[in-house]
Amino acid sequence: MEFQHRDVISIKDFSKAEITSILSYAQKMVPYAKGKKNTIILSDKILSTLFFEPSTRTRLSFESAMHRLGGQVIGFADPSATSQKKGECLADTIRMADAYSDAIVVRHPQEGAARLAAEFSEAPVLNAGDGAGQHPTQCLLDLFTIKTEKNKIEGNHVVLVGDLKYGRTVHSLAYALALFGAELTFVSPESLRMPKEVIQECKEFGVNLNNTSNLERAIKDADVLYVTRIQRERFPDAEEYNRVVGTYKIDLELLKHAKENLIIMHPLPRIVEIDSSVDLTPHALYFKQAFNGVPVRMALLSLIFGGTLI
Amino acid sequence: MKKLKITPIKNGTVIDHISPGLALKVLRVLKIPETTTSVVSVAINVNSRMGKKDIVKVENRELDTKEVDKIALIAPKATINIIRNYEVIEKRTVHPPRxxxxxxxxxxxxxxxxxxxxxxxxxxxxxxxxxxxxxxxxxxxxxxxxxxxx
The missing domain is CATH 2.30.30.20 (Aspartate carbamoyltransferase regulatory subunit, C-terminal domain)
Structure with missing residues (x-):
């Protein structure tokens, strides 16, 4: 199992054993992520964070992870202040970040951007979300959250609800959950169904897979409810967005149908899809899930730089 | 006496065993008629021993590797016959590239x-x-x- 100097573009680039190994290592990172233990294993490393799209959690948790490991961070959160504004192509921006740092985290609005970035960089590239494509580090922290809360991933019934067409986190996650043998139910409006490529890949793992628009029925025997925001920024027109926004709302009334130990996850930001009253219930795991981004990204950074905790 | 629906060609390429209905797509990927002034014959839904098929005959043109790859992507059962002086001098099946x-x-x-x-x-x-x-x-x-x- 070799992680050193490896790109992290798609969860599909990793085997089940490799994912399991990353999750185990992330568990060891938790006290460091919380600041209860200290390490400087990456003190000689610089990480570039290139965010061509807005981000709160992914960027901050990557930066926090790098700082917690003793490393340095350079980069930008607003491409309008870079040469992109002057028309520079992504490949050239990547060449520069490659020259200035030891690894590159990139978020970009176009699908495949991270894969392209990896072609132009000697330094490893970590995909922090490419359009409606992949978001492998979010997927890893989602798996870590399920494993931590449920003690295992396989056998859980996971209901993915919301924007399954444009929501990139669910594409990576559905694949990975199927790889681990979870049962899957996809709940979405007709126009926001899971892409057929993703469904096909999940089926190839032989998992139980259901497609429905009825959340109330789907939630009854769910162990995990994974909620996503309707991705306004990816809709071709506002009218289509307005037709589907607010289709599903998780509130206390709906949760009356749920199992007692159901956990609710969300990659955040949430807009209207989870009522704030749910935050106070034991079901709500989304803030803890967001914290988990730090130990998981610490584990990944540490592994690709070849640094190990004592 | 049997009458051929398409006459043999002297020089060029015969793309045979195209799945029925795909001949026009083959023409499209070969950019025909824009890329040739020679005769091009198209037969659609021709009966054969293996069921129906389409055939495209392009006179005075031999396909390059890239064109063969394009055909393999839309008509993977096709065969390419290179004709010189009415003789089939090369016959090959197509394989979509990996x-x-x-x-x-x-x-x-x-x-x-x-x-x-x-x-x-x-x-x-x-x-x-x-x-x-x-x-x-x-x-x-x-x-x-x-x-x-x-």
């Missing part, structure tokens, strides 16, 4: 391969027959390969 570079445009408008970047389009063959290809960059399968061929 990796398709610079031949097909990704149908996903937000794929990075469609942006102004210094890369060629790149697809991986994920199924032989019917061919299914997946963009190396955005990981989407292309719906209509013939439509995307450059």
């Amino acid at each position: 990796e398709i570079i610079g031949i097909v445009t990704c149908s996903n408008p937000t794929c990075i391969s469609n942006a102004r970047e210094p890369v060629q389009s790149r697809f991986l063959l994920v199924q032989d027959d019917p061919p299914r290809i997946r963009c190396y960059y955005c990981e989407r399968d292309i719906e209509d390969i013939a439509e995307g061929i450059k």
Whole structure:
């Protein structure tokens, strides 16, 4: 199992054993992520964070992870202040970040951007979300959250609800959950169904897979409810967005149908899809899930730089 | 006496065993008629021992590797016969390439391969027959390969 100097573009680039190994290592990172233990294993490393799209959690948790490991961070959160504004192509921006740092985290609005970035960089590239494509580090922290809360991933019934067409986190996650043998139910409006490529890949793992628009029925025997925001920024027109926004709302009334130990996850930001009253219930795991981004990204950074905790 | 529906050609290429209904797509990917002034014959739904098929005969033209790859992507059962002086001098089956570079445009408008970047389009063959290809960059399968061929 070799992680050193490896790109992290798609969860599909990793085997089940490799994912399991990353999750185990992330568990060891938790006290460091919380600041209860200290390490400087990456003190000689610089990480570039290139965010061509807005981000709160992914960027901050990557930066926090790098700082917690003793490393340095350079980069930008607003491409309008870079040469992109002057028309520079992504490949050239990547060449520069490659020259200035030891690894590159990139978020970009176009699908495949991270894969392209990896072609132009000697330094490893970590995909922090490419359009409606992949978001492998979010997927890893989602798996870590399920494993931590449920003690295992396989056998859980996971209901993915919301924007399954444009929501990139669910594409990576559905694949990975199927790889681990979870049962899957996809709940979405007709126009926001899971892409057929993703469904096909999940089926190839032989998992139980259901497609429905009825959340109330789907939630009854769910162990995990994974909620996503309707991705306004990816809709071709506002009218289509307005037709589907607010289709599903998780509130206390709906949760009356749920199992007692159901956990609710969300990659955040949430807009209207989870009522704030749910935050106070034991079901709500989304803030803890967001914290988990730090130990998981610490584990990944540490592994690709070849640094190990004592 | 049997009468041939399409007469033999003296020099050129016969693309045989095209699945019925795909001949026009073959013409399209070969950019016919724009790229030739010679005679091109097309037969659709011809009866054969193995059921119906389409045939395309292009006079005075032999296909290059890239063109053969394009045909393999839309008509993987086709055979290519090179004709010189009425004789078949070469007969070969087509095989979709494992990796398709610079031949097909990704149908996903937000794929990075469609942006102004210094890369060629790149697809991986994920199924032989019917061919299914997946963009190396955005990981989407292309719906209509013939439509995307450059």
